[in-house]
Amino acid sequence: MSVMSGFGRLYRGETTVDYYSKRRPALMASGTFMLVSVIVLVFGGLNLGIDFRGGVAWEAPATSTLDSDAVREVLEANGVDTTNAKLQTLQGADGERIRVQVGDQTDAVRSAVQVALAEQAGLETEEVSVAAVSSSWGRSITVKAIRALLVFFVLVSLFIAWRFEWKMAASAIIAMAHDVLVSVGVYAIFRFEVTPATVVAFLTILGYSLYDTVVVFDKVNENIVRFNTSRMSMANIVNVSSNQVLARSLNTTLSSALPVISLLVVGSFIMGATSLEEFAIALLVGMLTGTYSSIFVATPLLAIFKNREPKYAAVAGQVAKGAEMAALFEHSTTRAAQKAAAVEVGASREASVLKNTSSNVLTHPPRPRKRKRR
Amino acid sequence: MNRRLLASLIFIVVAAVAGVGATVGMGNTPSLGLDLQGGASVTLQPEGDYDAVALDVAVEIIRSRVDSIGVAEPEIIRQGDTVVVNLPGVKDQQRALDIVGRTGDLQLRPVLQSGQIDPNAGAAEGDTTTTVPTDTSVPAEGGPGESRGARPMTDTTVPTETTVPTETTVPTETTVPTETTVVAEEEVAPVATTTATPPAGSEVLLGKDGLAYLVGPVAATGLVFENTASATIQGSGWSVVVQLRRGAEGEDVWNALTSRCFSRDASCPTAQVAIVLDGEVISAPVVQEAVFTGGEVQITGDFTEQEARDLAKVLEFGAVPVKFVVSQVQTVSPTLGGDSLRAAIISGLVGLALVFLLMLAYYRFVAIVVFFGLAVSIGLQFSIITYLSKSNGLALSLAGIAGIIVSIGIAVDSYIVFFERLKDELSSGRTLRNSAPRSFEGAWRTVLAADTVSFLAAAVLWWLTVGSVRGFAFFLGLATLADVTIVWFFTRPAMLLLARSKFMATRSMLGIKQPKPAEVAS
Numbered sequence: 001m002s003v004m005s006g007f008g009r010l011y012r013g014e015t016t017v018d019y020y021s022k023r024r025p026a027l028m029a030s031g032t033f034m035l036v037s038v039i040v041l042v043f044g045g046l047n048l049g050i051d052f053r054g055g056v057a058w059e060a061p062a063t064s065t066l067d068s069d070a071v072r073e074v075l076e077a078n079g080v081d082t083t084n085a086k087l088q089t090l091q092g093a094d095g096e097r098i099r100v101q102v103g104d105q106t107d108a109v110r111s112a113v114q115v116a117l118a119e120q121a122g123l124e125t126e127e128v129s130v131a132a133v134s135s136s137w138g139r140s141i142t143v144k145a146i147r148a149l150l151v152f153f154v155l156v157s158l159f160i161a162w163r164f165e166w167k168m169a170a171s172a173i174i175a176m177a178h179d180v181l182v183s184v185g186v187y188a189i190f191r192f193e194v195t196p197a198t199v200v201a202f203l204t205i206l207g208y209s210l211y212d213t214v215v216v217f218d219k220v221n222e223n224i225v226r227f228n229t230s231r232m233s234m235a236n237i238v239n240v241s242s243n244q245v246l247a248r249s250l251n252t253t254l255s256s257a258l259p260v261i262s263l264l265v266v267g268s269f270i271m272g273a274t275s276l277e278e279f280a281i282a283l284l285v286g287m288l289t290g291t292y293s294s295i296f297v298a299t300p301l302l303a304i305f306k307n308r309e310p311k312y313a314a315v316a317g318q319v320a321k322g323a324e325m326a327a328l329f330e331h332s333t334t335r336a337a338q339k340a341a342a343v344e345v346g347a348s349r350e351a352s353v354l355k356n357t358s359s360n361v362l363t364h365p366p367r368p369r370k371r372k373r374r
Numbered sequence: 375m376n377r378r379l380l381a382s383l384i385f386i387v388v389a390a391v392a393g394v395g396a397t398v399g400m401g402n403t404p405s406l407g408l409d410l411q412g413g414a415s416v417t418l419q420p421e422g423d424y425d426a427v428a429l430d431v432a433v434e435i436i437r438s439r440v441d442s443i444g445v446a447e448p449e450i451i452r453q454g455d456t457v458v459v460n461l462p463g464v465k466d467q468q469r470a471l472d473i474v475g476r477t478g479d480l481q482l483r484p485v486l487q488s489g490q491i492d493p494n495a496g497a498a499e500g501d502t503t504t505t506v507p508t509d510t511s512v513p514a515e516g517g518p519g520e521s522r523g524a525r526p527m528t529d530t531t532v533p534t535e536t537t538v539p540t541e542t543t544v545p546t547e548t549t550v551p552t553e554t555t556v557v558a559e560e561e562v563a564p565v566a567t568t569t570a571t572p573p574a575g576s577e578v579l580l581g582k583d584g585l586a587y588l589v590g591p592v593a594a595t596g597l598v599f600e601n602t603a604s605a606t607i608q609g610s611g612w613s614v615v616v617q618l619r620r621g622a623e624g625e626d627v628w629n630a631l632t633s634r635c636f637s638r639d640a641s642c643p644t645a646q647v648a649i650v651l652d653g654e655v656i657s658a659p660v661v662q663e664a665v666f667t668g669g670e671v672q673i674t675g676d677f678t679e680q681e682a683r684d685l686a687k688v689l690e691f692g693a694v695p696v697k698f699v700v701s702q703v704q705t706v707s708p709t710l711g712g713d714s715l716r717a718a719i720i721s722g723l724v725g726l727a728l729v730f731l732l733m734l735a736y737y738r739f740v741a742i743v744v745f746f747g748l749a750v751s752i753g754l755q756f757s758i759i760t761y762l763s764k765s766n767g768l769a770l771s772l773a774g775i776a777g778i779i780v781s782i783g784i785a786v787d788s789y790i791v792f793f794e795r796l797k798d799e800l801s802s803g804r805t806l807r808n809s810a811p812r813s814f815e816g817a818w819r820t821v822l823a824a825d826t827v828s829f830l831a832a833a834v835l836w837w838l839t840v841g842s843v844r845g846f847a848f849f850l851g852l853a854t855l856a857d858v859t860i861v862w863f864f865t866r867p868a869m870l871l872l873a874r875s876k877f878m879a880t881r882s883m884l885g886i887k888q889p890k891p892a893e894v895a896s
Contacts, residue, residue, distance in 0.1 A: 051702075059707075059710065061709070097710075110703075114705075126412070126705075126707055127707045127709060128707065129704075129706045129707045129710050130703070130704070130705045131702075131703070131704040131705070132703040132704070133701065133702045133703075134699065134700070134701045134702065140419070140701075141839070141843070144838055145839055145843060147838055148834050148835055148837070148839050151834050151838060152830065152831055152834040152835075155830055155834060156827055156830060156831075159826060159827065159830060160827075163823055163826075196773075196843060197772075197773060199843060200773055200776070200777075200843050200846045201776075203831070203835055203846075203847075204777075204780055204831075204846070204850070206831060207827065207828050207831035207832070207850070208780075208783075208784075208828075210827045210828075210831070211784065211787075211824045211825075211827055211828050214820075214823050215787070215791060215820055215823075215824050218819065218820040218824075219820075222816070244798070245794070247794055247797075248787075248790050248791055248794040251732070251736060251790045251794075252783065252786070252787040252790050252791075254732055255729045255732055255733070255782070255783055255786040255787070255790065256780070256782070256783025256786070256787070257783070258725050258728040258729050259721075259722065259725025259726065259728075259729065259779045259780070259782045259783065260725070260779070260780070260783075261725070262721045262722070262724040262725035262728060263718075263721045263722075263725065263776070263779055265721075266717070266720055266724050266725075267717040267718060267720070267721030279773075279776050283776075283780065287783075
């Protein structure tokens with residue numbers, strides 16, 4: 001199968017990937033990554049920005065008279081301990097900028113350093129940006145974010161349980177937790193700095209992950225209804241659904257990720273708006289895991305949950321593959337294909353049932369189109 | 375049916391065009407957050423006891439204080455209990471802190487001595503230390519008042535509008551006969567304290583009238599007054615009447631101070647009580663009565679109407695009834711802000727262009743619906759954001775822009791869900807005319823469910839968080855609503871009409887080849 005024909009099948013929504021049978025390795029991989037995230041989080045912790053630790057940060061354009069060493073001298077001259085100071089050189093559109101972060105300082109020191117830095121650089125005082133945050137503030141916004149998160153969990157669970165069913169709600173929430181944990185884990189592993197913007201991004205990931213999962217589950221739900229009267233295994237239903245939404249998932253991920261990538265590459269690397277970078281990295285990681293998890297975590301989990309229901313338990317082992325699976329797609333409505341599929345799937349009774357299910361009536365083969373209609 | 379679809383299409387396009395037209399026509403642009411514009415931002419968190427009313431009053435006080443400084447377009451936002459003060463264009467962070475960071479503490483302090491400041495020599499004896507620290511900060515006490523009611527009665531204190539360049543203070547305006555005795559006594563009193571070390575807690579403060587005052591420790595705070603002070607015309611001039619709060623924290627504290635001053639106790643030799651706001655002596659009236667039984671204090675003097683009103687305001691609201699701690703201070707240089715804005719806009723446009731190219735490559739001709747849909751959506755959102763930033767002081771921050779960029783993905787997804795279903799329907803052999811409404815129905819349900827979750831996220835975040843997270847949530851929520859609106863009012867009619875048009879009948883839709891008749895008939 002060439003790449004082109006693979007793309008063609010994807011384009012026509014005819015891929016027949018057996019996701020269900022890959023559930024164990026997929027869940028194992030996700031589980032491992034989550035475990036690694038937790039371990040790194042527990043032992044390494046996150047690289048928290050001053051907004052969470054409390055402290056002061058100055059940012060000034062680098063000039064011929066102001067480099068890292070000069071900044072250090074200015075700090076020491078003002079009695080600031082520089083052993084724990086974090087000096088960064090940022091590449092901006094208008095040249096380099098120097099950013100330095102230290103622990104809590106008094107107001108007087110804060111403005112004295114600002115003035116001194118500006119003097120050293122030969123610039124106006126206003127060209128030096130200052131941010132100061134008390135540590136209690138960081139704690140309070142974290143607490144607020146976590147509280148918002150819990151409320152959100154509850155509301156979303158209720159909504160999905162009402163709109164679909166509670167098993168879907170459980171799967172979706174687990175997949176969402178997976179996404180956030182993996183994203184936070186990536187931040188912990190690579191020691192990216194966590195700022196309020198990052199928190200915003202993590203929260204977005206929640207929304208995005210759920211959004212994506214809801215779209216997939218909507219399809220699953222539709223297929224459950226469609227195969228309602230036939231003895232179709234959950235494995236087949238999730239496989240068919242996942243394949244049907246694959247093109248959509250990939251497209252959506254691409255079209256969501258493109259602006260974020262542009263934010264990262266154009267905004268942050270080329271134009272040097274570093275505040276965008278913090279945001280974009282978290283979003284990109286979250287979007288990719290979000291798409292992954294809705295197909296490889298949420299849906300298999302749902303199948304596993306649903307297989308406990310007597311209706312699906314009886315046919316749990318049945319997994320249609322390749323052409324058989326293709327035959328189950330909505331648009332493979334030629335009777336022959338359906339019949340073949342039904343027979344091959346196992347239950348001989350189904351062939352007749354399938355034809356007359358309510359949903360099947362809905363998806364009846366269309367009339368041959370009239371050509372050259374006037 | 376056709377007519378309805380057309381009406382909906384025209385409605386939404388006209389709404390977007392009118393919105394953008396009106397916005398551009400009036401020359402409005404969305405106001406920018408500090409991170410995009412440069413300026414100073416202070417976040418205040420209340421501490422100790424307070425309630426919602428007290429917070430409102432506090433915000434009002436901060437607002438009037440900021441207004442009085444003349445900062446252009448200040449932004450004072452209450453986010454839950456947190457108060458965020460954004461001062462665009464304030465270059466000096468210390469100044470921003472001075473404006474709002476102070477607790478706005480109204481103090482009543484006995485005046486030990488007062489006199490003219492002479493910058494050349496150490497003026498009068500006691501005032502040699504007069505380099506005058508204006509930034510003395512004294513912790514405020516919290517707690518708004520609830521008790522009401524005061525009996526009318528006039529007791530008079532006279533402000534010292536001193537024009538005499540000696541260290542002694544002479545009240546110039548007399549509306550009360552007893553005042554003469556005050557002056558007479560005063561000439562004897564002051565010199566005694568000048569050589570003695572002033573009692574602990576005393577300091578030199580600048581007066582609004584240009585005099586320097588040596589004041590004793592804080593004897594009372596603004597809490598002794600009710601929040602009802604008024605400027606009235608009293609005889610020839612303006613005077614200020616303020617109600618005393620009753621009970622141990624009001625009248626008793628006040629009377630303890632006034633009886634001390636009235637008797638020219640050592641701790642209050644001038645008989646003057648300095649009304650100190652934020653380290654500045656606003657007025658220093660001479661006490662004319664030992665005990666104020668009427669529950670009301672009247673301050674008379676050579677006031678202009680404006681002065682009287684200002685003093686009334688100070689007495690009424692002078693002390694912010696809530697103690698705030700400054701939890702975040704941020705200044706952004708205008709260059710840095712401009713850079714961020716430019717970067718965000720350019721990368722947003724690049725992202726948008728890439729998405730459109732992807733749609734064009736994948737969905738061919740119908741990508742034009744995506745294009746116009748996004749254009750209408752952006753037009754609507756731009757108008758709404760601009761309108762809100764004019765009316766409600768909504769500022770577009772970097773986090774907000776990020777929210778908008780993220781929402782591009784969500785908006786485009788609605789089209790993708792729709793088009794993918796359409797493709798399914800088409801490849802099962804239906805006509806385009808037939809497929810479009812069918813696939814829209816399915817897609818609409820999906821879009822609604824998914825957007826509800828997204829909106830839920832935005833709403834919860836907006837409700838429960840502060841700062842940049844909140845800004846982001848607002849724009850995400852707005853974009854989600856816009857998405858639902860556009861799907862129903864634009865995408866639906868556009869696609870359905872397109873599907874019926876003769877123009878599309880000759881075209882292979884979405885790159886799906888029309889199935890051969892044989893396949894369908896089987």
